[in-house]
Amino acid sequence: MPDERKPTRRHAVLKEEVIYESGAAEPSTPPPARKLRSGTARGTVIRWSDDEGWGVIASEDLPGEVWAHAMHIEGEGYRTLHVGEVVEFDWHEMSVTGGQDGYSYRASSVRRSA
Numbered sequence: 854m855p856d857e858r859k860p861t862r863r864h865a866v867l868k869e870e871v872i873y874e875s876g877a878a879e880p881s882t883p884p885p886a887r888k889l890r891s892g893t894a895r896g897t898v899i900r901w902s903d904d905e906g907w908g909v910i911a912s913e914d915l916p917g918e919v920w921a922h923a924m925h926i927e928g929e930g931y932r933t934l935h936v937g938e939v940v941e942f943d944w945h946e947m948s949v950t951g952g953q954d955g956y957s958y959r960a961s962s963v964r965r966s967a
Contacts, residue, residue, distance in 0.1 A: 896912030915944065
């Protein structure tokens, strides 16, 4: 059953304090979106788990390590990488803080180097 009581002045003030908790005259707006980087690089597999289907690639071209998933490895059949293997990959910067499993970059396509 809906509450039929009329809100008191105290209710209205509490509601206003919650809405404008920051003290601003207007609710804050989110910051503008930043442009995410992407590109192609060459690197070395430094970690790989066949059980989990993902691993990590290090590249001198990027300031951080790159998360890679088995489904992004180009090729037919069972797809895996090996620690120490040199690969070429397309990458993009993650839009969420902390990225994928803590990595700021993710490989979108991985190719074995010739």
